[in-house]
Amino acid sequence: xxxxxxxxxxxxxxxxxxxxxxxxxxxxxxxxxxxxxxxxxxxxxxxxxxxxxxxxxxxxxxxxxxxxxxxxxxxxxxxxxxxxxxxxxxxxxxxxxxxxxxxxxxxxxxxxxxxxxxxxxxxxxxxxxxxxxxxxxxxxxxxxxxxxxxxxxxxxxxxxxxxxxxxxxxxxxxxxxxxxxxxxxxxxxxxxxxxxxxxxxxxxxxxxxxxxxxxxxxxxxxxxxxxxxxxxxxxxxxxxxxxxxxxxxxxxxxxxxxxxxxxxxxxxxxxxxxxxxxxxxxxxxxxxxxxxxxxxxxxxxxxxxxxxxxxxxxxxxxxxxxxxxxxxxxxxxxxxxxxxxxxxxxxxxxxxxxxxxxxxxxxxxxxxxxxxxxxxxxxxxxxxxxxxxxxxxxxxxxxxxxxxxxxxxxxxxxxxxxxxxxxxxxxxxxxxxxxxxxxxxxxxxxxxxxxxxxxxxxxxxxxxxxxxxxxxxxxxxxxxxxxxxxxxxxx
Numbered sequence: 140x141x142x143x144x145x146x147x148x149x150x151x152x153x154x155x156x157x158x159x160x161x162x163x164x165x166x167x168x169x170x171x172x173x174x175x176x177x178x179x180x181x182x183x184x185x186x187x188x189x190x191x192x193x194x195x196x197x198x199x200x201x202x203x204x205x206x207x208x209x210x211x212x213x214x215x216x217x218x219x220x221x222x223x224x225x226x227x228x229x230x231x232x233x234x235x236x237x238x239x240x241x242x243x244x245x246x247x248x249x250x251x252x253x254x255x256x257x258x259x260x261x262x263x264x265x266x267x268x269x270x271x272x273x274x275x276x277x278x279x280x281x282x283x284x285x286x287x288x289x290x291x292x293x294x295x296x297x298x299x300x301x302x303x304x305x306x307x308x309x310x311x312x313x314x315x316x317x318x319x320x321x322x323x324x325x326x327x328x329x330x331x332x333x334x335x336x337x338x339x340x341x342x343x344x345x346x347x348x349x350x351x352x353x354x355x356x357x358x359x360x361x362x363x364x365x366x367x368x369x370x371x372x373x374x375x376x377x378x379x380x381x382x383x384x385x386x387x388x389x390x391x392x393x394x395x396x397x398x399x400x401x402x403x404x405x406x407x408x409x410x411x412x413x414x415x416x417x418x419x420x421x422x423x424x425x426x427x428x429x430x431x432x433x434x435x436x437x438x439x440x441x442x443x444x445x446x447x448x449x450x451x452x453x454x455x456x457x458x459x460x461x462x463x464x465x466x467x468x469x470x471x472x473x474x475x476x477x478x479x480x481x482x483x484x485x486x487x488x489x490x491x492x493x494x495x496x497x498x499x500x501x502x503x504x505x506x507x508x509x510x511x512x513x514x515x516x517x518x519x520x521x522x523x524x525x526x527x528x529x530x531x532x533x534x535x536x537x538x539x540x541x542x543x544x545x546x547x548x549x550x551x552x553x554x555x556x557x558x559x560x561x562x563x564x565x566x567x568x569x570x571x572x573x574x575x576x577x578x579x580x581x582x583x584x585x586x587x588x589x590x591x592x593x594x595x596x597x598x599x600x601x602x603x604x605x606x607x608x609x610x611x612x613x614x615x616x617x618x619x620x621x622x623x624x625x626x627x628x629x630x
């Protein structure tokens with residue numbers, strides 16, 4: 140009989156102590172010739188009952204062992220790779236174990252097999268068993284879904300539902316085009332079919348989906364952008380099981396990229412001339428419908444005249460300076476929302492977001508426009524327009540450049556149900572700041588041009604009492620260039 144004391148010191152995995160390792164030695168005929176105490180504890184057969192019996196009798200459902208030593212016999216220089224086995228205890232209860240079979244050279248007795256059994260019950264196996272993998276993927280911060288070869292969703296984690304607002308029960312058992320109809324969903328399904336056929340993963344495919352709003356939200360969700368990667372799932376025999384989809388919401392990244400492009404375009408579209416009023420109109424035209432459906436640009440009346448602006452318009456002892464409408468644009472032809480056409484003076488209520496912005500120099504964001512607010516009660520004209528055209532979200536941005544406040548730009552949403560957010564305000568501020576430089580350059584040009592004309596007028600000689608005609612001519616005398624007046628008389 141071969142016992143644990145007869146086995147090589149490292150047969151149990153290199154520890155030098157085999158008493159704690161469930162090990163059996165099986166001869167070439169498949170008879171157990173060695174049995175450790177740990178094997179007895181694991182399987183329930185004592186050494187006296189196990190040794191001398193067929194291995195398949197003391198190790199029920201020994202398919203894993205048979206596979207292990209068959210593999211080892213093909214490569215006698217190495218032990219068979221560990222593998223799972225459906226072993227059972229003597230009482231019939233299942234055992235969670237892995238098996239490994241190594242060939243041993245006996246002394247004239249032919250080949251023996253050392254079968255080591257690793258009990259997995261007490262080992263944390265969450266990274267490899269089904270429950271653990273599902274737990275891991277469910278807590279992943281990116282959206283993950285598994286689809287079968289027919290592209291029906293068979294599994295989805297919670298992160299994906301948080302991304303697009305579609306509950307698990309809506310997605311499971313359905314294809315993407317059944318849940319999110321449209322050309323973008325069709326494009327994604329075409330990519331998934333290609334991945335299933337070729338086995339070549341597709342990484343970082345960007346697509347947009349206009350997602351339905353959640354039931355508890357008064358405002359529908361806006362269009363979202365996703366970056367998605369796909370790879371095929373195969374089993375151990377190479378059979379196609381389906382496709383795994385990993386998705387990340389890149390709406391903010393995409394929006395930032397688009398806004399950078401818009402700001403770059405604004406540099407070529409706003410400030411094409413040195414005309415203050417035209418520049419104000421270019422700002423309004425450019426912002427509709429990129430930011431809002433209705434935009435007005437009102438400048439302090441001194442600005443179109445080229446006069447100096449106040450560093451803070453609140454420095455006028457509470458007096459609100461006159462404003463003139465320099466630009467107005469709307470998605471509706473003729474901008475019927477505007478109470479004042481372009482070029483006319485604008486009424487600014489003493490108590491309103493407009494005066495607050497003019498005084499503080501800081502923007503005002505009102506995501507939900509309150510038609511019952513006090514300042515609108517004092518301004519029935521504006522209140523009526525807001526009601527008639529469904530204006531529901533407001534941004535008021537100061538126009539200031541080089542320390543001077545030139546006026547305000549007002550952005551209003553009507554048809555787009557989404558309210559303005561903080562990043563919308565940042566975008567509007569960046570656009571207005573670029574336009575403000577063009578407005579200030581135009582204002583300075585008007586002022587300098589007016590100063591040049593005034594200088595010319597002052598250089599003209601006073602009319603002669605006799606009515607003698609005169610003219611101004613530049614002239615150069617030798618090395619000194621100077622201007623002289625030539626007075627001509629009658630010839």
